[in-house]
Amino acid sequence: MLxxxxxxxxxxxPRRILMxxxxxxxxxxxxxxxxxxxxxxFPCADVAWLISEQAAPLVLDHWAVNxxxxxxxxxxxxxxxxxRIRERLQSFAPQVTVDPQNTFGSSLAAWLAGAKxxxxxxxxxxxxxxxxxxxxxEKHKIERSLQLLQPFGIYGxxxxxDIPECEKDRITIRNILQWKGLHGNFAQLHISADSxxxxxxxxxxxVVAKYLLEEWNLPSLITRSGYELELRRAESAVYDADGAxxxxxxxxLSERGALSRLATIFVGADSAELQIAAAVGTxxxxxxxxTSALENAPLGQEHRMIQAKIGNDRKQQRRAxxxxxxxxxxxxxxxxxxxxxxxxxxxxxxIPMPQATPVQRKVA
Numbered sequence: 001m002l003x004x005x006x007x008x009x010x011x012x013x014p015r016r017i018l019m020x021x022x023x024x025x026x027x028x029x030x031x032x033x034x035x036x037x038x039x040x041x042f043p044c045a046d047v048a049w050l051i052s053e054q055a056a057p058l059v060l061d062h063w064a065v066n067x068x069x070x071x072x073x074x075x076x077x078x079x080x081x082x083x084r085i086r087e088r089l090q091s092f093a094p095q096v097t098v099d100p101q102n103t104f105g106s107s108l109a110a111w112l113a114g115a116k117x118x119x120x121x122x123x124x125x126x127x128x129x130x131x132x133x134x135x136x137x138e139k140h141k142i143e144r145s146l147q148l149l150q151p152f153g154i155y156g157x158x159x160x161x162d163i164p165e166c167e168k169d170r171i172t173i174r175n176i177l178q179w180k181g182l183h184g185n186f187a188q189l190h191i192s193a194d195s196x197x198x199x200x201x202x203x204x205x206x207v208v209a210k211y212l213l214e215e216w217n218l219p220s221l222i223t224r225s226g227y228e229l230e231l232r233r234a235e236s237a238v239y240d241a242d243g244a245x246x247x248x249x250x251x252x253l254s255e256r257g258a259l260s261r262l263a264t265i266f267v268g269a270d271s272a273e274l275q276i277a278a279a280v281g282t283x284x285x286x287x288x289x290x291t292s293a294l295e296n297a298p299l300g301q302e303h304r305m306i307q308a309k310i311g312n313d314r315k316q317q318r319r320a321x322x323x324x325x326x327x328x329x330x331x332x333x334x335x336x337x338x339x340x341x342x343x344x345x346x347x348x349x350x351i352p353m354p355q356a357t358p359v360q361r362k363v364a
Contacts, residue, residue: 018094020106022052022071029275031100034145037157039064048092050109058254061164076105089113100145102126119148139295161279169258180246187212190268191233192225197290198269200326202233206240207331213244220245285337289325304337
C-alpha cells in the first residue's frame with residue numbers, strides 16, 4: 001500500500017490508466033465495474049484496457065474506455081507477439097496499471113508498459129511485478145476487484161456495468177424473436193456453462209420450460225455457446241420441453257447480451273451469459289455446483305442463486321466437480337426460484353392466455 005504523501009498526490013489525478021485483464025470472459029465481465037468507477041472518478045484520464053480478442057466485441061464501444069489493446073491469451077509465449085504488445089503498451093505509457101486478473105501474463109503486461117505504479121493483489125506469480133499490493137478479505141470477485149481502487153482514494157464504490165449494445169445486435173435479436181414468434185414476455189434458458197462440470201442436465205431445462213409455460217404462460221428460448229456438442233444439448237432440451245421452448249440459432253456473445261436485455265427472466269449455470277444478463281438488468285436464477293456462488297454470483301438481491309452443497313474448502317470443491325454436484329440441483333427447486341423472481345415481475349392473472357395448446361404435464 002502507498003504510504004507517502006507524494007505517492008498519494010500522484011495517484012490523485014493520473015493522466016493515463018491501464019487495466020490488464022484478458023483472461024476468462026466471465027471474470028472480465030466482473031471487472032467492468034472497476035473501470036466504470038475509475039472513469040467516474042477521473043473523467044479526463046486516458047483509460048486503456050488490455051483485453052482478450054474473445055471478450056473485446058462485448059465492450060468495444062464502452063464509454064469508460066478510450067482505447068483497447070487486444071491480445072491472444074498466449075500473447076506472452078510468442079516472441080514476436082510479445083514484442084508487438086510491448087511496443088503498444090509503451091506507446092500508451094500509463095502512469096498506473098490496475099490488475100484484477102492476478103496472473104503472470106497480466107502483471108507482466110503492467111511491467112512491460114513501464115508504469116510507475118502497478119496495482120494488484122501481489123499473489124502467486126504476479127508478486128514479481130506488482131509494486132502496490134492490496135490485501136483484501138472480500139470473497140466476491142466484483143467486490144474484491146473494487147478494492148484495487150483504494151490507492152486512488154476511492155472507497156465504497158457503487159457497482160455499474162453500462163455494457164454497450166450495438167444496433168446490429170439489437171436488429172439481429174429482434175429478427176430472431178420475430179422468427180420464433182416471441183412477441184411478448186419470454187424466458188432465456190442458457191444451457192452452456194464455463195466448464196463441463198458446471199453444466200446442468202439439458203432434460204431438466206426442458207422440465208423448467210414446461211413449468212414456465214404452464215404456470216406463467218411464459219415461453220422459453222434455449223440459447224447456447226457456439227459448440228457442436230452444445231447444439232446437440234440445446235436440441236435435446238427443446239425436445240424435452242415438448243413445445244414449451246424453441247431453439248435460438250447460433251449467436252455471438254454480444255448478441256446473447258442483446259437477447260438478455262429483452263428476456264423476462266434468465267436461467268442458467270455459472271457463465272459469462274449469466275453475468276451479462278444480470279449486468280444488463282435482467283433478473284436471473286443462477287445455478288452453481290463446483291463453483292461458489294458466494295464468490296461468483298451476480299450481485300443484487302433481485303436475483304436468486306442456487307448453490308449445490310459442496311463444502312467450503314478447495315478439496316471438497318474439487319471432489320464435487322468430479323462427482324457431478326450440479327445433479328443435486330432439482331428442477332423443482334429451480335422452478336420455485338423462478339416463481340420468486342416472476343412474482344416480482346408478473347401477475348399471473350394479468351398474463352394473456354396463450355394461443356397454442358398448453359403443456360399438460362407439470363413438475364412433480
